[in-house]
Amino acid sequence: MAAEQKQKLEQQLWNIANTLRGKMDADDFRDYILGFIFYKYLSTKMDLYANEILKPDGLTFQEVEGHSDEALLMQELKSLAIDKLGFFLEPSELFSELARRGNAGGKNNFILGDLAKVLTHIEQSTMGTESEEDFGNLFSDLDLTSHKLGKSESDKNELIVKVLVHLDEIDFDLENVDSDVLGDAYEYLIGKFASGAGKKAGEFYTPQQVSSILAQLVTVGKDKLKSVYDPTCGSGSLLLRVAKEVKTVNAFFGQEMNPTTYNLCRMNMIMHDVHYKRFDIKNEDTLERPQHYDMRFEAIVANPPFSANWSASPLFMNDERFSAYGKLAPSSKADFAFVQHMVHQLDDNGTMAVVLPHGVLFRGGAEGHIREYLIKDKNYLDAVIGLPANIFYGTSIPTCILVLKKRRENPNDILFIDASQHFEKVKTQNVLRTEDIGKIIDTYKNRSTEEKYSHLVQTQFIVSQDYNLNIPRYVDTFEEENTIDLKVITDELRELAIFGKATDTTIADFCEELGIERPF
Structure with missing residues (x-):
């Protein structure tokens, strides 16, 4: 009903x-x-x-x-x-x-x-x-x-x-x-x-299918949360989705730079009967002016703007969010700056899940250095999940989810999941079905290995790969092509040639009978 x-x-x-x-x-x-x-x-x-x-x-x-x-x-x-x-x-x-x-x-x-x-x-x-x-x-x-x-x-x-x-x-x-x-x-x-806003949609909305995955990832093994935080909260849909996965969330925190979207987020919270004392949404640039700097959160989810620009000011090298890494994310690609910010805000018993473009997995320079620090020095990276292309509004690029924890239950390996081929095409958009989402979550929960889908990789092996996290390095999705029998192909070509000659002769006879010029 x-x-x-x-x-x-x-x-x-x-x-x-x-x-x-x-x-x-x-x-x-x-x-x-x-x-x-x-x-x-x-x-x-x-x-x-x-x-x-x-x-x-x-x-x-x-x-x-x-x-x-x-x-x-x-x-x-x-x-x-x-x-x-x-x-x-x-x-x-x-x-x-x-x-x-x-x-x-x-x-x-x-x-x-x-x-x-x-x-x-x-x-x-x-x-x-x-x-x-x-x-x-x-x-x-x-x-x-x-x-x-x-x-x-x-x-x-x-x-x-x-x-x-x-x-x-x-x-x-x-x-x-x-x-x-x-x-x-x-x-x-x-x-x-x-769905009708094109590129602008990414500024305020994360598709429900992706929200569902992120929300389930950060609530594994929990039925209540002290707090959930989204540093780029848009309309608040992702925060509210987390609340659907547990019995209670004591408090919601978020930050949104766009004033109109900030208003929409607060309305969305109130419309979902979240009491004003239970949410704290701020209207500011998260990287440049973080509003919850000294707070730590049990669950963090985010769909930051992909490869956005940011100041990357040298002054940030004195900021606790970035100083320990020794390098800042490039000014033209803020992806890892958001990751560093989220890690800073993550509680010791918390889990964070963030959607990012695939480039963060293998790009070198400062980003490679940050990956190394997160894996080698901190050992925070818990899983890498590859998503299908064309599942976000306004962009068709393939994306991935990074899951990080400060206290990992499995500190010696990292789970890789390649879910990029598991979707349904609906009109011009690719859509993750319920069974596709369930497969990702079950694989993450059980840390299971499945041929051409998932693989548990020892951290030491990733070190040998120079901290490159490109998923095909660890999950072999190569499909062998059928063996071609050249003799069979030759015989088929010979039969086609004989049939072609017979057809040419028939056409020539018809042309002569009709008194017209042959076409060859």
Whole structure:
């Protein structure tokens, strides 16, 4: 039943999103529709919570406005809501009320000004409180004055009212505390937008199939986590995926450089009912200005931007994240800088899993030096997993996953898995199936060896290979070609020649009979 409900909600929300689709590009209508869904979510949470508080008094939230004790009741409700929910809305500011006013009498009633004030008030209601950072500027990407919504104010208002009215008709079923149907539907929408966003998709979304692998890798043998961290958290989908693999995650931490994506991540956390006190997402450049520098995390997952530029400033040689290695990752390829950063943040009993381009496995220079330090000096590398090409949005390059631990259960070997040929082609994209993901995880858990798929390699042998981790060196996927019998081929060619001559003779006879010139 939950699956049907989820599918229905996803389709309803996508249909409403398409109301905006013809008006603007994917990035813009994504921000508007996700923002409005989030506003409705907050309104519904506020309404449900206020009604629960007021029930002993025989009041509903709507009845507070105009009540003889309105000021006192409103003050008490705000205090309780700020602590419990992290924000506050008045009855007249609820989503359903704005939708009703905008469509009252079936007319296009102007509400854009009121809507802008409400969204601002949500953010302002948290000022000076513990949740201020988590709600500040959340709606900054919803520009209700943008010409993208329409040429005239009336056109803009008509479009927004249309979206709000359609959204208001959908039951988010938030009373069902055991259901995360809305959170999953929100995640579905983010994925749909990513699939059509081309190269930009990599900035905010990791495909669920890859998220699932990373999440399962860092939770092997655990049913609860003290903390999970993603230094390039995008929309937060990877952090939330880790939570699906265990019973509880006490705290979520992340950093995201893009302000719009940072807002999306915080919305995504709240929409999945992660309390504001349980997540700490920062808007900054992770490598240049790390915001959780002194913290250590039990699980770390990441899909950093592939081979991104970074400053590689010599000043970083005094930074604990990089100083022990003796060399910095190249300024044109920050891949190993992210690895070094993650290793620095990893707790002694933790596991980290990071997606990287294949080049990190064999490129020389500083990257080769960093690989040597991680393997020879620290012995942190636990597994190397090769993924199929063309499974990420916006790039077709093959990728790999590095799994690292500070306390390895198997310190004398490293597991190599070549999963590059195990996928299904769907249209133009390669997709990892459930069985492909299961095979990777089972192989990692059991550290099993399978011909042409996985191999346990002694660390000393990797030393002899000059710390080159290129997977074909360790997992032989060579397929022998069938033996060719040259005598059989010669006989077949001779028979074809004889048949050709007979055909030429037949054609010549027909041409002579018809009185036309032969073609040869």
